[in-house]
Amino acid sequence: MTSKIIGVGNYIPSETIDNLFFDKHIFFNEEGLVLKENNASITDKLKKITGIEERRYASSDQVTSDLGLIAAQSAIENAGIDPETLDYIIFAHNFGDVRLGTVQSDTVPSLAARVKHLLKIKNNFCVAYDVLFGCPGWIEGVIQANAFIRSGIAKRCLVIGAETLSRVVDIHDRDSMIYADGSGAVILEASDDNSGIKSHLSASYTLKEKDFLYFGKSYNTDTCRDTKYIKMDGRKIYEFALINVPDAMKQCLDKSGYTIDQLDKIIIHQANEKMDEAIVSRFYQLYGTTPPENIMPMVISKLGNSSVATIPSLLTMILNDELELHKIKKNDVVLFASVGAGMNINAIVYKF
Known part of the structure; x- marks a missing residue:
């Protein structure tokens, strides 16, 4: 037995931020000195190294769990399942819910618990928890879900990966131009056929x-x-x-x-x-x-x-x-x- 993907979903925020957005930023180096390069040169170098021309930011009223919920709903719809049949909801993120204009991370209750609540799942034995594992967190969540399924503990799991990195960047650090917001999710189910992990x-x-x-x-x-x-x-x-x-x-x-x-x-x-x-x-x-x-x-x-x-x-x-x-x-x-x-x-x- 293994597990296979039966549904996928994502949410790409609508606010497009191109490299010109950073034109008026004042960038410093690690020693606190203003960078000598002009911002046009800095963004051009960023594009050449990372390939980034644009990135997406969440709207002012959204937090990470909101983005995760949208991706989860899309994956559930794509799979055509009843969310009450989920055994686990695993939410991979790194910084919790950070509201625009604040600097405090909110992770209590877990983001997975928030998504389960907003999905109106009544099943108390649908276990909801978060994974903090850096950028590989979503893959790690899938690996954990697969372990639950292979062991017989679970038959169906929802694994979400969502982040609003725009809320935790230093606007005076040129590396801030790399980061973006978004979410994705999959439904994994027990499988005895030749597909899956x-x-x-x-x-x-x-x-x-x-x-x-x-x-x-x-x-x-x-x-x-x-x-x-x-x-x-x-x-x-x-x-x-x-x-x-x-x-x-x-x-x-x-x-x-x-x-x-x-x-x-x-x-x-x-x-x-x-x-x-x-x-x-x-x-x-x-x-x-x-x-x-x-x-x-x-x-x-x-x-x-x-x-x-x-x-x-x-x-x-x-x-x-x-x-x-x-x-x-x-x-x-x-x-x-x-x-x-x-x-x-x-x-x-x-x-x-």
């Missing part, structure tokens, strides 16, 4: 890598020193990812029993276009070959990095035929992979 792998690198992504003070030293924002050491993350993610992907694929030439798609966390391309290239190098054309769909140029939401949102777009060059059909083998704060890495091989 074939293998998975997870790892946490914490000995030296724990603080590659962290919460830190604003680069503008005149602002409130007690307020923390999402921060990262981009160079260290890039080097870490290129060394460790391809190997994890290879281990997962090898464990599945499929070969590299049987792989139809790679859906990777949309963190940085050049980094993702380099990861996939190195992954194929481990097999002595090169990536085929259109193996890896990318939407980061228009949607930015929405953390846990990138993979389920992208999967929904593909299955809904919203990406012209990318299709997933029955019997296709897909490799999912992610890397993020922790530093955590995970991967899944899935047959549709």
Whole structure:
């Protein structure tokens, strides 16, 4: 027995933020000094490195659980199921509900409990909980749901990934331009046929890598020193990812029993276009070959990095035929992979 996806859904916020939005921002470096480059040069460099031209922000009245609810409702409708039949609701995020204009994260009750409440599920034995695992949180939620299903504890699970990173960025840090908001969700169900999850792998690198992504003070030293924002050491993350993610992907694929030439798609966390391309290239190098054309769909140029939401949102777009060059059909083998704060890495091989 394994688990398979029977429904998908996403929510892409309607507020489009292009790179011109940051034209009047004052960016500082880590020492609190104003960057000498003009903002046009900064945004141009961002586009060349990450591929990001636009990103989406949640509307002023929305929080992360609102975005997750919309994706969940869409997945439930797509699956054609009664939400009362769900055994688990697993909500992957990192910062909880942060209302616009505030700096406080709200995670009590859990975001999963809030979604269950708003779905009006009466079944008390539908267990709702959150997963905090960095950007790989949604994949980790799917891995946990699969474990529940394989063990016989559950037959059907809802796994949500949602984030409003626009609420936790330092506007004086140029890295703030990378982050975005969004959500995605899937319904997983027990399966005895040949489709579903074939293998998975997870790892946490914490000995030296724990603080590659962290919460830190604003680069503008005149602002409130007690307020923390999402921060990262981009160079260290890039080097870490290129060394460790391809190997994890290879281990997962090898464990599945499929070969590299049987792989139809790679859906990777949309963190940085050049980094993702380099990861996939190195992954194929481990097999002595090169990536085929259109193996890896990318939407980061228009949607930015929405953390846990990138993979389920992208999967929904593909299955809904919203990406012209990318299709997933029955019997296709897909490799999912992610890397993020922790530093955590995970991967899944899935047959549709």
